[in-house]
Amino acid sequence: MSDGAQSTERTAAAQRRAVRNRYARIATADDHESEDCCSDTGGCCGDSTSTGGSEKLGYDDADQHAVAEGADLGLGCGNPTVLASLEAGETVLDLGSGAGFDCFLAAREVGESGRVLGVDMTPEMVEKARENISKNEATNVEFRLGEIEHLPVSDETVDVVISNCVINLSxxxxxxxxxxxxxxxxxxxxAVSDVVMTAPLPAEVRSDPESVSACVGGASTVDELRAMLSAAGFVDVEITPKDESREFIREWDDSVALDEYIVSAxxxxxxxxxGE
Structure with missing residues (x-):
């Protein structure tokens, strides 16, 4: 293996380790504690302690009251279940499912005839999500431990893939x-909600594994994401930046104006x- 390849592998391993450590801390924080996931380097794909909470991400009161306490950690940057327009009987796969909030919302949409599968690489998050299954009486939801680059899912078995501010972490x-x-x-x-880069990030932010784990350093441009999706074989690719997201992204870090570099999309x- 070349020195360049080895360096790339080390960087990827460091990023995964930083992501896993951050979300393990969040998952194991006591319910009565306010785990400030933005305290290390800034942004964290949202923060349930920020003013406005999940409402700013696109969830209404019905969404928040439909899921038992403990699943909504406020870690997203949008509401992919709305974008997905889910139908009864569909099978849904959530990449980076966390404590399960979007999975439980999806389960409500697909009904008993449907199925929802969440995949997360942080053991502590998977454990928390599995505990939340009984709290939500969600008999059609399952959580699996795995990396989103190597999904523990069989070929051609799901109707919809959703994700909420996680793919940027990869x-x-x-x-x-x-x-x-x-x-x-x-x-x-x-149907994905994620952050996109609108201006070049400072070099020290882009190369910092902790910044990547905070949903900042790993953001890609719209053109880059479109090229990735097309290369994977997808068609009808639509990527729509949400300018209004600058309001909550601005709250992710008091020391850096992150909304000048990234927005939700x-x-x-x-x-x-x-046959197509």
Whole structure:
């Protein structure tokens, strides 16, 4: 293996370790504690302690009251379940499912005839999510431990892939989209909320594993994401930055004006149906 390849592997491992450590801390924080996930380097894909909470991310009162306490950690940057337009009977896969909030909302939409599968690489988050299954009486939800670059899911078994401010955390985003494509049935779709880069990040931010774990340093541009999705085989790619997201992104870090570099966006794409 070349020195460059070894250096890339070390960087990817450091990023995964930083992400896993950050979200393990969040998952194991006592319910009565206010775990400030933004305290290390800034942003954290949202923060439930920020003013406005999940309402700013696109969740209404009905969404928040539909899920038992403990699943909504306020860690997203949008509401992918709205973008997905889920239907009864569909199978949904959530990449980076955390404590399960979006999974439980999706379960409500797909009904008893549907199924929701969450995948997360942090053991503490998977444990917390599994505990939340009984709290929400969600018989059609399952959580698995795994990396989103190597999904523990069979080929062509899901109708919809959702994700909420997680793909930016991956050191190999093209592989994430290839795996999503593999898992989707022909005609299946992607519905993702994530951050996109609107201006070049300072070098010290972009190369810092802790900044990557905070949903900042790993952001890609719209053009880069579109190219990744197309290369994976997706069609009808739509990426729409949300200018209004600057309001809550500005709160992720008091020392850096992050809204000058990143915004939230909705990302949708389709796997071609058979014969197309």
């Amino acid at each position: 050191p190999d985003k093209p592989q994430v989209f290839r795996e999503a494509f593999r898992a989707l049935k022909p005609g299946g779709r992607v 909705t990302i949708s794409a389709t796997k071609p149906a058979q």
